[in-house]
Amino acid sequence: MSASLRFLLALLVLVVLVSGGFYVSDRLRPTAAAPAQAQAGLPRTKPTVAGLYQVSIEPENATVPQGELHAWVLTLRTPDGKAVDGAEIAVDGGMPAHNHGLPTSPKVTAALGEGRYRIDGVRFNMGGRWELRFAISGAAGTDAVAFDLDV
Amino acid sequence: MLLRAAVWLGLFWAIGLLAGCGPAPFNEKERATIVSLSLSALKPLPPDPTNAYADQPGAAALGATLFFDTRLSRDGNVSCGTCHKIDRHFQDDLPLGVGVSTNNRRTMPLAGVAWSPFLFWDGRRDSLWAQALTPLEDAREHAGNRAAYAHFIAGHFRERYERIFGPLPDLDGVPDNAGPLGTREQQAAWASLGDAQRDGVDQVFVNLGKAIAAFERSLTPQPTRFDRFAGALAKGENPRSADALSDEEVQGLRLFIGKANCITCHNGPRFTDDHFHKTGVPDAAGLPAESGRADGVSKVLADPFNCAGRFGSGRLENCPELLFIKKDGPELLRAFKTPSLRGVADRPPYMHAGQIPDLAAVVDHYARAPKAPAGHSEAEPLTLSEREKAALVAFLRTLSDP
Numbered sequence: 001m002s003a004s005l006r007f008l009l010a011l012l013v014l015v016v017l018v019s020g021g022f023y024v025s026d027r028l029r030p031t032a033a034a035p036a037q038a039q040a041g042l043p044r045t046k047p048t049v050a051g052l053y054q055v056s057i058e059p060e061n062a063t064v065p066q067g068e069l070h071a072w073v074l075t076l077r078t079p080d081g082k083a084v085d086g087a088e089i090a091v092d093g094g095m096p097a098h099n100h101g102l103p104t105s106p107k108v109t110a111a112l113g114e115g116r117y118r119i120d121g122v123r124f125n126m127g128g129r130w131e132l133r134f135a136i137s138g139a140a141g142t143d144a145v146a147f148d149l150d151v
Numbered sequence: 152m153l154l155r156a157a158v159w160l161g162l163f164w165a166i167g168l169l170a171g172c173g174p175a176p177f178n179e180k181e182r183a184t185i186v187s188l189s190l191s192a193l194k195p196l197p198p199d200p201t202n203a204y205a206d207q208p209g210a211a212a213l214g215a216t217l218f219f220d221t222r223l224s225r226d227g228n229v230s231c232g233t234c235h236k237i238d239r240h241f242q243d244d245l246p247l248g249v250g251v252s253t254n255n256r257r258t259m260p261l262a263g264v265a266w267s268p269f270l271f272w273d274g275r276r277d278s279l280w281a282q283a284l285t286p287l288e289d290a291r292e293h294a295g296n297r298a299a300y301a302h303f304i305a306g307h308f309r310e311r312y313e314r315i316f317g318p319l320p321d322l323d324g325v326p327d328n329a330g331p332l333g334t335r336e337q338q339a340a341w342a343s344l345g346d347a348q349r350d351g352v353d354q355v356f357v358n359l360g361k362a363i364a365a366f367e368r369s370l371t372p373q374p375t376r377f378d379r380f381a382g383a384l385a386k387g388e389n390p391r392s393a394d395a396l397s398d399e400e401v402q403g404l405r406l407f408i409g410k411a412n413c414i415t416c417h418n419g420p421r422f423t424d425d426h427f428h429k430t431g432v433p434d435a436a437g438l439p440a441e442s443g444r445a446d447g448v449s450k451v452l453a454d455p456f457n458c459a460g461r462f463g464s465g466r467l468e469n470c471p472e473l474l475f476i477k478k479d480g481p482e483l484l485r486a487f488k489t490p491s492l493r494g495v496a497d498r499p500p501y502m503h504a505g506q507i508p509d510l511a512a513v514v515d516h517y518a519r520a521p522k523a524p525a526g527h528s529e530a531e532p533l534t535l536s537e538r539e540k541a542a543l544v545a546f547l548r549t550l551s552d553p
Contacts, residue, residue, distance in 0.1 A: 067419055069471050098415075098529050100482040103426045104475040121475025125424035126415045 042150065047079065048143035053136055054079055055145045060118070066127060066151055069104065071120040073112065074134065083115030087138035091119055093131045093146075124151040174401040182384055184408045189381035190374050193420040196265055201278050201463035202361045205368060209315050213308065214366030217359060222303060223287060225251060225294035231283070231363065234258040234292075240494050241370065246435070246505025250292035255438050257505045260498060263421045263491055265368040268472045272487045272503040273447030274427060277472055278463065279364035281456040284356060288332045296330030296337045301355040316358045320351025357462045372421065372493045377404075377549040396549060403546025406539055411517070412531075413543070422492035422550070429486045431521045431528035435504035440524070443503075444486040448478055484526055496548040510544045 045056040053076055060071040076084040089108050094101035103125045110118040124130055133146040177185065186192060204210035217223060219232040234248040235241040241261035243249070248258040256272050264270070270282035286292035287300060304312050305319050313319060325348050329340035341349065376394050383390035390396075396404065407413045416424050427444035434440050451473070456462055458470035467474055477483065487503045501507045507516055518540065520530040535543075 067424060069475065099527060100529060101477070101480050103477060105477050106475060121471065123475075125418075125426040127418060128415065 042148050044147065046145050046147065048136060048145040050141075050143045051079060052140045052143040053077065053084060053138065053145070054081070055134065055136070057119075057132065057147055064124065064149065064151060066124055069121055069123050071109075071118055072106075072122055072132075074108075074117045074119055076115045076117065076136065076138065078140065084138050084140070085111060085113065085115060087117070087136055089117055089119070089137075090135040091122075092133045092135070095126065095128060095130055097129060098126075124149075127151050174398055174405070177384065177405075181405070181408060184414065185381050185404065186385045187418070188377075188408075188414075188420060188422065189385070190372060190378045190420050191382060191385065193263075193372070194266075196368060196371075199265075199278060199280075199364070199368075200469065201458050202280050202364055204315060204358070204361045205365050207315065207365060209311075210362045210365040211369060212366075213311050213315060214362035214364065216308075216311075218363055218366055222307075223293055223295060223300065223359075229293050231286070235261055240497060242498050244498065246500050248292070250286065250289070251294040252291045254289075254291045255435075255441075256503055257500070259490065260494060261367060261370045262493060263372040264370060265364075266421060267423075267425055269425070269447070269451065269488070271447065273441075273443050273450075274488060275447040275450035276454060277451050277457050277470070279367050280357065280360035281454060281463075282360075283363040283367070284360040284456060287356075287359075288330060296328050296333040296341075297352050297356040298325050298329035298337075298340070299327060300359055301325065301352045302327060304355050304359060312355075312358070315362070320348075320354060322348075322351065324348065325352060353462070357456065360456070372491070373552060375493070375550055376553050377546075380549070393553075397545070399542045399545045400549055401546075402539070403542035403544070404549075406535070406543050407546055411533055411535065411539075411543060413517075416489045417492050422495075423489040425489070427483070427486035427488050428529050429482065429484075429523055429526060430517070430530040431523040432487070432502045432516070433506055433521075434524055435506050438504060440485075441503075442484055444488075445479075445483040448476060448483060452476070452478075481526055482529075485523065492547060492550055494551050496544075496551045510547055511540065514540045514543050 044058060045054065047054055056075040056077075057072050058075075060073055064070070074089065076087055076089075078084060091106040091108070092101065102122070104121050104123045106119050106121040108117045109120040112118055122132075128151065130149045130151055131146055132149060133144065135144050136142065199205040217231075218235075219230050219237075221228050221230040221233070223230060229250045233250060234243045235258060236243055242258045246257060248254040248256060259272070265279055268274075268277065270276040270279065271285075276282040276285060287295050288297065301320075301322055302325070305322055309319060325344065326340045328337050329344060329352070330337050331341050332338075333341070344352075376396070379394035380390045380396050383394065407417075416426070416428055418424050427447070429443075451457055454460070457473060458464055459467040459473055464470060495501075496510060499509050501510070501513050507513050514535070517530055518533045518535045520528060520532040522528060
């Protein structure tokens with residue numbers, strides 16, 4: 001094998017290796033950071049900070065729409081599972097990563113009984129991690145709870 | 152022989168490599184995001200419960216006539232179409248709109264406007280008809296007054312008006328010029344009217360706005376090359392070659408929905424979250440500092456023509472946007488509406504007072520994310536190469552008509 005042929009082959013091998021590497025790395029590069037859609041690890045039932053209540057939240061309809069006003073149902077119980085009616089609940093929240101609050105001022109619009117409260121006027125105008133905070137005043141006292149949600 | 156084989160092998164590899172050199176295919180999540188931006192995902196036109204004439208063709212036809220009628224102004228030289236130019240996507244290419252005199256805001260385009268819960272850059276109106284009435288009495292825009300408009304309708308459009316809205320009120324004794332927002336004389340004339348007269352004038356004025364709103368509801372966004380590309384993507388097909396996006400445009404799209412974070416606010420088929428944000432846009436030179444949404448919230452709540460007013464639904468409970476409006480918080484101060492990006496490449500300059508001259512400078516603004524003149528900015532600095540910035544601009548051009 002002549003020196004020039006060996007050189008050419010070596011060059012070819014080098015080109016194949018290097019370009020193949022680029023090609024593979026391009027294909028393997030993670031694509032646009034997709035916001036975590038799965039709500040795994042984001043509980044919808046939590047004890048309040050001081051442990052006075054147990055709070056569950058769920059959207060009134062099965063899905064959480066982006067951009068539309070919609071309602072949630074909050075269920076308030078004592079730590080041993082008894083429904084708490086007649087509580088006052090204030091709603092707050094926002095996107096901590098963007099340093100802004102909720103785009104609307106959601107309110108409790110109905111007490112549905114059995115510890116359930118309808119919270120209307122929620123809107124998630126942006127995709128990403130949101131926080132919903134509830135300040136609760138009931139017979140057992142005043143307490144608070146915060147939930148993280150991904151939209 | 153070996154040499155020739157090696158050369159062929161190299162050639163095949165090179166060809167294979169070139170074929171694979173295009174952008175990587177979109178994953179499922181990206182594909183769903185892209186489809187969520189296409190016009191096929193646009194929800195049906197929302198009803199306007201405060202405007203019984205919103206979807207009446209006769210009202211829309213009258214509204215179209217009125218939209219372009221310059222007699223609806225103090226000097227007879229300004230119509231809605233003066234700033235919202237029909238051949239320029241219903242905007243005027245100027246940093247600040249010019250009616251009777253110069254306004255303090257950039258004229259917004261109108262395609263898809265009927266999907267917006269709040270109108271104007273600061274959202275100071277909550278329906279298309281209430282929006283349409285505002286420039287008519289603004290001294291910088293049409294500079295007219297509602298008594299003059301009522302007389303104008305009675306004098307020139309009586310038959311068309313009455314066919315849609317019923318009999319005109321008796322305007323005898325109503326002075327030619329009177330209104331609560333006009334000159335001192337006009338305000339005095341307005342104050343001297345009886346309740347029934349004021350109510351009659353208000354009713355005609357409101358119906359004028361409702362007719363214009365009915366027309367504006369027909370101004371819908373039109374599909375662009377991006378929509379055809381997204382449509383093909385949704386069906387798992389290859390777009391026709393004329394509709395395919397170039398590698399650079401695809402890179403821009405990937406950045407738009409990915410690390411450039413544009414989609415955080417510019418989401419959905421109109422590329423807007425219909426909300427108000429602070430992104431460090433500088434105040435316009437020569438204009439006083441603005442309070443943006445903070446001012447808009449006070450104004451829409453005080454507007455006698457809002458949803459809760461007697462010409463709207465009459466009850467706050469029927470107006471979810473007002474019932475749940477955010478009234479305070481630092482994020483309202485100097486926040487302005489996220490504009491739609493449809494057709495954006497066709498309409499420099501940008502921002503609420505035309506502060507930024509071209510798209511490249513807009514992308515550069517969001518990459519630098521300068522501090523806000525007051526308060527914090529929601530924008531975070533981005534590391535974007537020059538090539539990436541150009542790719543974003545290239546993608547934005549696919550949102551214009553072909």
